[in-house]
Amino acid sequence: AQTVTQSQPEMSVQEAETVTLSCTYDTSENNYYLFWYKQPPSRQMILVIRQEAYKQQNATENRFSVNFQKAAKSFSLKISDSQLGDTAMYFCAFMIDSRSGQNFVFGPGTRLSVLP
Amino acid sequence: KAGVTQTPRYLIKTRGQQVTLSCSPISGHRSVSWYQQTPGQGLQFLFEYFSETQRNKGNFPGRFSGRQFSNSRSEMNVSTLELGDSALYLCASRMTGAPRETQYFGPGTRLLVL
Numbered sequence: 001a002q003t004v005t006q007s008q009p010e011m012s013v014q015e016a017e018t019v020t021l022s023c024t025y026d027t028s029e030n031n032y033y034l035f036w037y038k039q040p041p042s043r044q045m046i047l048v049i050r051q052e053a054y055k056q057q058n059a060t061e062n063r064f065s066v067n068f069q070k071a072a073k074s075f076s077l078k079i080s081d082s083q084l085g086d087t088a089m090y091f092c093a094f095m096i097d098s099r100s101g102q103n104f105v106f107g108p109g110t111r112l113s114v115l116p
Numbered sequence: 117k118a119g120v121t122q123t124p125r126y127l128i129k130t131r132g133q134q135v136t137l138s139c140s141p142i143s144g145h146r147s148v149s150w151y152q153q154t155p156g157q158g159l160q161f162l163f164e165y166f167s168e169t170q171r172n173k174g175n176f177p178g179r180f181s182g183r184q185f186s187n188s189r190s191e192m193n194v195s196t197l198e199l200g201d202s203a204l205y206l207c208a209s210r211m212t213g214a215p216r217e218t219q220y221f222g223p224g225t226r227l228l229v230l
Contacts (some may be wrong), residue, residue, distance in 0.1 A: 033215050044119070044220040052216070091159060095195065097215040101172035104149070106159035 004107035012113040021077045023092030033095045040088040120222035134195040141209030148190040153204040
């Protein structure tokens with residue numbers, strides 16, 4: 001069975017500092033996609049960043065970057081220059097696209113608080 | 117473009133009843149996925165519809181069903197409600213459902229089963 005683990009249920013960071021959220025996953029598939037989603041309090045879930053497993057280069061989106069270690073099955077999210085608006089639940093997820101269809105699996109989430 | 121909309125936003129039902137939730141995807145999006153979010157189980161994939169056909173299905177009992185209409189709007193039905201069905205139900209849409217496409221989530225329907 002495919003699983004996603006986020007070992008940090010809660011984290012906090014001071015505004016303007018850098019924080020890294022960890023994520024590990026388990027799958028026997030070779031082709032898959034990894035995602036970080038953000039769910040702010042009482043607001044809609046939005047995609048933060050996406051990584052395709054066949055790409056070795058780590059994805060970056062402005063202040064957000066990932067450290068993708070395929071062999072270790074690790075996919076951490078780094079947030080630089082943290083802002084108050086980054087306060088949210090962060091979900092790591094992966095998707096396998098196989099002949100039997102797509103299978104999305106989400107981690108339990110990390111609640112990040114950015115402190116002024 | 118309007119985002120993904122879900123109705124109703126809040127719902128209270130009692131055990132044994134059934135419920136229907138609705139999701140309108142972003143205009144032009146033909147893939148709609150449904151998720152259940154609970155504090156205990158986290159976010160779990162229910163099913164995905166594309167062009168009125170169920171394309172993918174998660175590991176949920178048959179009490180959970182859905183359908184998609186020709187305008188891509190989707191409904192999800194839960195029959196014989198149980199207390200454990202209390203959750204936030206999210207839907208998400210994509211253009212075609214290809215892996216590279218971004219999923220856009222709706223605000224969710226919060227269901228409370230008493």
